[in-house]
Amino acid sequence: MIKHVYSLALLAALSLPALAQDYKELPDPRRVDPVAWNAVKPGTHVYFGSADIRYDKLYAPEAASLRRSWEGHAWKGERVHTQFVVFTTTPLQNVSIETGALRDAQGHTIPATAVKPGFLRYVMTDELNAEGGGCGHRKPQDFDSSLVADAIDNISTINIGARQTQPVWLSVRVPANTAPGVYKGQVRVKANGRYLPDVLPYQVTVSSRTLPAPKDWAFHLDLWQSPYAVARVHQTPVWSQQHLDAMRPYMQMLADAGQKVVTASIIYDPWNSQTEDIYGDMVKWTKKKDGSWHYDYSVFDKWVSFMESVGIDKQIACYSMIPWNLKFYYHDEVARRDTFIVAKPGTAEYDAHWRPMLADFAKHLQAKGWFDKTCIAMDERPMEAMQHAIKLIRSVNKDFKVSLAGLYHKELVNDIYDYCVAAGSDFTKEEHRERAEKGWPSTFYTCCTEGFPNTFTFSPPAEAAWMGWHAANRNYSGYLRWAYNCWVKNPLQDSRFRTWAAGDTYLVYPGARTSIRFERLIEGIQAYEKVRILRAEGKAGPLEGILKKFEINALKAKPAGEMVTTVSEALNKL
């Protein structure tokens, strides 16, 4: 039925191997005064820096953030990270990073494979609008644009120009079976075929506590996936084996972050074509010649099974019974074409369209054993429309779960199984308690509305980690963002989009590249899990006072980086 049309220009611009290989960054539009480098001692410098800073390629790094060594703290099974910077007055060719195993005094090791350095890459970004938010259509010329460090690359060598700074992300995945202890390692940098003289020593103190594997994290992470963006960027026929193969590394990264929910589109274009790629219909609706309906679930089944195979198997969110345009597409056998109706929840036409599908879908889900984990999912619509839809759903099957990402409506708290409210709004304490006792997720989201905290490509990196701490403070079960990978036209080079602040639409990059934002989001989720475990043991007391500071208004007073550092240090002492 409805087909995606790939731009030929894009097909020409991208080729499959290019996604995994090096690529050219855009030039920085800012005017730079090169004399600033005159004060830098000639040669190449290597220092640990801060994971809170997007280091500027054009300038030497802020001296206040530089250190010769780094000390990390981890539970067994935890991932920890920091950043180091190479800056140089002379050009460097074939720069590579040598890490290696970490060792404690007893001879225990964290293997070399657990340590991963990744070059930061620069992407074009813009800024908040004059009202302090990220919403609204935008023209590039109305906003200051600049290059920011965001993607973390998988390439093994890079060239660094004279008078440039190259940040490198350093990530250590402490295996769950590591013996507690202080593990020491070092970073060396090779350039132009030889080692640079500066060696960066670091250590990771591994505690006797164990962080569960991501699949066992309680944190309800819901980053919506777009299979259609992957098909476009990887140039694979949608739902072909090549498409699934292309998606696997991205979805594996997502599973490793503790993702719980599969994003399924059960109608065509549930979000009114707001993204670069339109979401297709995973359920094919066909109105037959005799007026009855046929529903083809083969794509839905393929997608859900695929996601189960990568370990994202806790929940299926089906969008949407209330698309923003109220257009419901289907194939008409009589007319032999794709068409649609427009129908409003609460009308007879709407009921007639949805009732048979919901009944059939329930039967299909039950047959697959998925009924209990499936939600009929909505995002913010007028409350009356949502109440109509819920009534209809329940009249078909009273056990159908419903999820909503939207405003807090007191009236819906007992109707919505997975309820996600906008950051800054919240359930009452009583509601949190009651919903938690029923095992119902109560989460929060950020989108273009929130100037901060957020995960735009220009957002301070610590704001991503802040999400987990905020959830711990407010007893949310998790966090939702509407776009894990709704890539824009040239996501590696330019994160801006026709609507919303740059980076709003994706957290990871083509070529299965992670980002500062995604890594620090995971940092916050790990922190949430640790707080949860310590609370269960009655040992989180010393943290609670500091945690109370994780309020959105507090971000006006103190940057997220300072807040996260303070509470992380307190956590490390427990």
Added chain:
Amino acid sequence: MIKHVYSLALLAALSLPALAQDYKELPDPRRVDPVAWNAVKPGTHVYFGSADIRYDKLYAPEAASLRRSWEGHAWKGERVHTQFVVFTTTPLQNVSIETGALRDAQGHTIPATAVKPGFLRYVMTDELNAEGGGCGHRKPQDFDSSLVADAIDNISTINIGARQTQPVWLSVRVPANTAPGVYKGQVRVKANGRYLPDVLPYQVTVSSRTLPAPKDWAFHLDLWQSPYAVARVHQTPVWSQQHLDAMRPYMQMLADAGQKVVTASIIYDPWNSQTEDIYGDMVKWTKKKDGSWHYDYSVFDKWVSFMESVGIDKQIACYSMIPWNLKFYYHDEVARRDTFIVAKPGTAEYDAHWRPMLADFAKHLQAKGWFDKTCIAMDERPMEAMQHAIKLIRSVNKDFKVSLAGLYHKELVNDIYDYCVAAGSDFTKEEHRERAEKGWPSTFYTCCTEGFPNTFTFSPPAEAAWMGWHAANRNYSGYLRWAYNCWVKNPLQDSRFRTWAAGDTYLVYPGARTSIRFERLIEGIQAYEKVRILRAEGKAGPLEGILKKFEINALKAKPAGEMVTTVSEALNKL
């Protein structure tokens, strides 16, 4: 009657010459990793920097802000400024700055005396509270403290330690009779008895337009003065000739900023002892043996005349008929002691206390020729209380002017002559127009409530300049702040106070030292005057769109520095 008690400890700590001479800064409580300096080229570096940055003494400056030269733009009669930085890996003794005259191609000059370099000095500051504001009692241990560059010193030499940064403020007062042109000059730095090799060239383009002298500025500036703090810090008997002599340089600086209002306290302690120094009674109230009242205006007259002599002569604000504690002090001849009553506006007791004074005061003001410029002044009290007070004032003399710094109350807009509302609130456009037609000042203020924009010692410097632009955008007549010089115990070294965010209580320093905040506030006022003049000529059109961005919410999206730079550049083109 009520006397000030000077702390003997303070008398010992301060001596008169010390106020004008060098002094020792406090040590910075932050931990510093000195290795950051390893990347700085050995030796001493001199660059122009940005007036938007409080350069850190402990670290080399942000490279992104450094320039080899500076280009300023000025109207004739305007003061312009920038900052430069000296940073060094080796200690420097007796550092002095050599500036000199500026010359254009035709041989015209801006004389050397118009150019003034001033070393930035470091003062202890704290931070906003967890709610994002500056209000509330505070204990030092609950807040991060650090040293920040704020005061601009008048000393001519300074020592700079190894691995330290010393910012210097460079100010050029373009004489009103300067010929339009491009004037070039340079800055040289002398240390250890010889010139440093780096020379900083700069130029000031002087336009053919003329900025009026500060006394003719329309901008209604109202920074409240505390004569009592000057008496304490200079150890002079209050209202002695030495006291007046000590005050003159501070009040001259204030007049040069375009101050319009004399702050007079017509009762003892109108603000419930909230400041380090209690405001005394400039009018002495005596209840005589026969029950009648005597009012001694000699201090009031001395103060107002003194302020007239420095050119602050447009308005007198008399505080307060509604002190926060409703305590009214007086001398009782029968009891032969100082005492007080507590009386609420609207009560017979209150009326009986104030009616005779207001009648006598009106007569005195008329005799002095001051009646028309005197306001009975209030700051935010319950509206009912203010309405009672206004009714009483008007029943005594219907022409008495009233001023208020407080919330916007629609009901009071036609009653208050000089009405100052909290930043973020505003009059309607219609009210602005009507009040402007009557010549009534309609201003805004910031105090501890506003996390930003503000003039705390940790506030980004451009926020002070932002005030003038905001006034131009919203058609306010000016700006008010409640404390020009309510000095804390050791204002040169530590700007923190028992209440409010550090720096809330003063803008200038003992020894007639100005500050980044005060200089940039004047910058904004000058900009306001230029916009006003261009508007009158119908030439401000190209600015209006950019000016609209000067909204408080916009400061979440863009730092004040960027906003001010953008609009200043647009202004320079007109």
